[in-house]
Amino acid sequence: MSSTPLPALARNAPNGGHRIELRGVSSGYHGKRILEEISFTIEEPAVYVVLGPNGAGKTTLFRTIAGILNPYSGSVEIDGVDINRHEARTRLQYLSHIDGIPDALRVEDALRFYATVEGATAEDIEAVIGKLGIQELRKRFFSELSQGQKKRVSIARVFLQERNIYLLDEPTANLDPKLAREVRDLVLGLSKDDLVLYSSHNLFEAKEIGKYVLALRAGRIGYFGPLSELRPAKYIIGVRAEGTEGVLASSSKKGDYYLQELAGPEEVPKLIAELMAKGVQIREVKEMENPLEDLFT
Amino acid sequence: MDSGIPSLTWTTIHRTLVIGRLYLAIGTGVSLLLTLILVFGAHSSTAFVQTFPLEVPLFAVLGSIGGLMTFTSDRTKGVFEYLIAYGIRPRTLFINGLLSAAALTGLILGFALMVGLGLAAAEGVLLTPDLWKSIVLYTIPMSFAGALFTATVGMIWSSLSSPRTGINSPVGIAPMVGIAPTLLVLIVAETGPSSQFYYVTVGAAAVIIVGVVILLGLSGRLMGRERFVSPL
Numbered sequence: 001m002s003s004t005p006l007p008a009l010a011r012n013a014p015n016g017g018h019r020i021e022l023r024g025v026s027s028g029y030h031g032k033r034i035l036e037e038i039s040f041t042i043e044e045p046a047v048y049v050v051l052g053p054n055g056a057g058k059t060t061l062f063r064t065i066a067g068i069l070n071p072y073s074g075s076v077e078i079d080g081v082d083i084n085r086h087e088a089r090t091r092l093q094y095l096s097h098i099d100g101i102p103d104a105l106r107v108e109d110a111l112r113f114y115a116t117v118e119g120a121t122a123e124d125i126e127a128v129i130g131k132l133g134i135q136e137l138r139k140r141f142f143s144e145l146s147q148g149q150k151k152r153v154s155i156a157r158v159f160l161q162e163r164n165i166y167l168l169d170e171p172t173a174n175l176d177p178k179l180a181r182e183v184r185d186l187v188l189g190l191s192k193d194d195l196v197l198y199s200s201h202n203l204f205e206a207k208e209i210g211k212y213v214l215a216l217r218a219g220r221i222g223y224f225g226p227l228s229e230l231r232p233a234k235y236i237i238g239v240r241a242e243g244t245e246g247v248l249a250s251s252s253k254k255g256d257y258y259l260q261e262l263a264g265p266e267e268v269p270k271l272i273a274e275l276m277a278k279g280v281q282i283r284e285v286k287e288m289e290n291p292l293e294d295l296f297t
Numbered sequence: 298m299d300s301g302i303p304s305l306t307w308t309t310i311h312r313t314l315v316i317g318r319l320y321l322a323i324g325t326g327v328s329l330l331l332t333l334i335l336v337f338g339a340h341s342s343t344a345f346v347q348t349f350p351l352e353v354p355l356f357a358v359l360g361s362i363g364g365l366m367t368f369t370s371d372r373t374k375g376v377f378e379y380l381i382a383y384g385i386r387p388r389t390l391f392i393n394g395l396l397s398a399a400a401l402t403g404l405i406l407g408f409a410l411m412v413g414l415g416l417a418a419a420e421g422v423l424l425t426p427d428l429w430k431s432i433v434l435y436t437i438p439m440s441f442a443g444a445l446f447t448a449t450v451g452m453i454w455s456s457l458s459s460p461r462t463g464i465n466s467p468v469g470i471a472p473m474v475g476i477a478p479t480l481l482v483l484i485v486a487e488t489g490p491s492s493q494f495y496y497v498t499v500g501a502a503a504v505i506i507v508g509v510v511i512l513l514g515l516s517g518r519l520m521g522r523e524r525f526v527s528p529l
Contacts, residue, residue, distance in 0.1 A: 029523050066382040069523050089384035098375030098527050103367070104315035109308075116305050117383045157379075 018079055018091070018164040018195055019043045020065060025074035027064040033072060034060040036219045042212070047191045049210030049227070050199040051292060056216040058199045059097060062169045065197070066094040078165060092165035097173065097199075099154045101142045107153050108138040111160065120160040132156040147174040155183060166196045172205060184209050203292040213292065230292065235262050239275065240284040247278045259288060305385070306393050309367065313397035314404075316370065317363010324360020324405045328353060332413040342422045349417070350431035351483060353409045357440035358447050358475040360405040364398030365451040365471055372455065375527040387525055391452055391516055395509070398448035399441060406440050434495045435486075438502035439479055445509045447475025453516055456524040478505055 021041040028034035034057045042048055050058050063069045065076055067083040078088040101110045111125045129135055132152050137145060142153060151174050158166065168187065172180040188209055190196055197214075200206050206213070206227075213230060215223040223230070238257025239248065248258040260271060268285065275282060314321070331352055335345040368390070371377050377390060410432065418424060451471035458467060482501035486494045 029526070063378070063526065066378075067384075067522075068378050068381050068526060070521055086384040089382065092382075094379065094382040096375050096378050096527075098378070098529055100375035100379045100527075102312055102376050103370045103374065104312050113305075113308050114379070116308060117380060117385065 017043075018045075019077070020165060020195060020197070021075075021077045021080075022065070023075050023077075025064060025071045025076060027060055027069050027071045027074075029060075029069070034219050035064065035216075038074070038219075038221060040214065040221065040224055042195055042197075044211075045191055045193050045195060046211035047187060047196045047198050047209045048212045048214055049206040050197055050214045050216065051203075051206060052216035052222070057219040058216055059169055060219075061216065062094065062096075062167045062197065062199065066092065066167055068094075091163060092167060093158045093161070093163045094167045095155065095158045095169060095171055097170040099142075099150045101150065101153060101157075103143065104141075106139055106141055107134065107145075110142055110153065111157060114157045115160055118161045124160050128156040128159045131159060148176055148179060151175055152179065164194045166190055166194060166198075168196060168198045170199055170201070172200065172202065180205070203290045206292055207290055227292075234289065235264050235267075236260065236288045237262060237268060237271075238284075238286050238288045239271075239280075239282060241275065242281045242283065243279050247275065247280050254288065257284075257286070257288065305380075305389075306396055309393045310397050310400045313363045313367045313401060316367045317361075317401060320362040320366070321360050321401055321404065324356045324401075325408050327359070328356040328405065328409040329412060331356075332409070332416060336413075336416045336420050336422065345417050345422050346425055346428045346431075349413055350428065350436040353406065353413070353436045354439040354443050354479050355476055356409065357402045357405045358443040358479065359472050361398040361401040361444035361448065362451075362472060363401050364394050364396075364444075364448045365455070365467070367397060368394040368448075368452050369455045369467065372525055373527055373529065375529065377525040378527055381522055381525055387520065387522060388513070388516070390525065391449075391513055394452050395445055395448050395513070398444050402440055402444040406437065410436075430495065435498040435502075438499060438506075439482065442502040442505035442509075443475055443479040446478060446505050447471050449509045449512045449516075450474050453512060453520070456516075456520055 019041060022038050025038040026033050026036050027038075038061065050061060052058050060069065064071055065078075065083070067076070067089055070084070076083040078091050081088040081091075083089070102113055105113060108125065108129070111128065112122075115121070115125055129138055132155060134149075134152055134156055137149055137153065142150065145153065151171075155171060158168070166187075171187070172183050175183060184205065187196055187198060191209075191211070198206075198209065210227045212225065213223060213227045214221065237260050238254060239260060240256045241248065241258065244258065248260075251258040251260060253259065262268065262271065265287075272282060272285065332349065335349055339345060371390075377387075380390065381387065414424060448471075451467045451474070454471070455467040478501070482498055485501070486497040489497060
């Protein structure tokens with residue numbers, strides 16, 4: 001995989017001109033560089049999944065794009081405006097992996113606190129409380145909430161004001177599966193018109209919602225491109241079937257699935273046809289490996 | 298701005314009152330206790346007149362720690378990250394911390410003076426012109442100067458250090474640091490000629506305030522935004 005700067009993805013996409021552009025960005029903390037020479041441009045409304053092992057620089061990347069960290073070199077522009085200008089800050093929303101809700105406030109007061117900063121109205125607060133279904137939490141102190149409830153409140157804050165660029169650092173961490181699904185649906189809804197950078201350690205989630213993948217490795221871009229173009233080193237599918245005697249019986253198994261190594265997904269129909277021709281009753285065929293796993297190796 | 302939405306500064310002050318309520322209670326409580334001892338326990342008015350104006354700034358410094366606690370908590374919990382992402386400048390975060398400390402100081406000072414002077418007057422202690430002069434030229438300026446100095450040093454210190462809790466943290470040590478210039482001024486003023494007392498105290502308060510302003514100015518230059526990122 002290349003670590004050299006990649007060209008912009010889908011530059012001519014009809015998205016109303018929203019753009020994140022990083023040019024030669026090196027960034028980090030207290031003089032220690034975490035990100036090295038990061039360059040990319042994204043313009044097409046979509047979910048861009050940011051992946052990488054712990055310490056690869058995902059959170060540093062989000063903080064740098066959000067203007068929280070000042071790059072040691074290079075530039076960050078939002079819609080062509082330098083991130084250090086207030087005008088650029090008002091075009092994006094940032095969700096940290098930390099809750100970021102002040103102490104000693106009830107939920108509705110915490111939302112009022114951020115509404116103050118964002119210039120949102122009381123009506124906006126009511127709207128996000130309804131949208132995230134946190135009516136029953138509004139009078140409770142934030143410190144009394146469970147981790148999942150805290151995350152919901154933190155996410156609610158992001159939707160106080162509509163923006164066109166969303167930086168979401170592990171938005172579904174600590175959420176139960178039902179709420180995580182709701183958040184993913186919300187993000188997918190956003191991605192129709194907006195740019196969404198989304199980090200996650202859940203590769204299945206990443207594969208489900210991401211259109212593009214930006215993989216970081218030791219502070220550099222390891223891969224940046226469409227998720228659909230990612231191919232695992234080995235393409236292995238599992239076949240759950242009956243009547244496999246003499247056909248699949250010698251294949252290795254994982255649970256109920258007979259494993260078959262193919263050159264790629266284009267060979268799946270051919271395999272199915274061959275198995276059916278030999279009298280195998282196929283119940284299910286599924287990919288056994290997530291191509292995103294290779295980005296962590 | 299919607300009329301139902303309070304300002305960021307007011308919200309910060311309000312939170313400071315909640316977060317620092319224990320220090321506020323200790324500051325006012327100890328001040329009240331000493332007042333009671335001076336008014337009811339001492340056998341002469343002189344003890345109150347000479348001691349009361351000098352001790353109040355020490356309690357004001359102690360009671361204003363809530364401003365620093367709020368600042369430290371906001372940094373650790375990632376609140377500052379969000380505020381900076383929204384375009385709030387770090388200097389504004391410092392100023393809000395100082396205003397919160399000043400608000401707490403005002404509360405303690407107001408309480409201590411009203412209760413102290415009220416009790417003294419009720420018990421027949423003569424509130425002499427010298428007492429009023431001491432309050433105006435020493436108690437009030439040194440209370441604010443000491444509290445703002447404590448808050449400034451504490452905020453810079455906590456921004457430059459890893460988060461710690463307990464007495465070994467900036468919040469734990471700041472009161473001692475903050476009280477130091479107040480005590481030093483007192484010692485210098487008391488050892489000098491009495492005619493110079495107020496010149497020394499007012500001058501010292503002014504110097505401390507100037508120091509706070511300089512530190513505030515330097516903080517914007519010396520501390521990058523990364524200092525406000527949560528270490529969690």
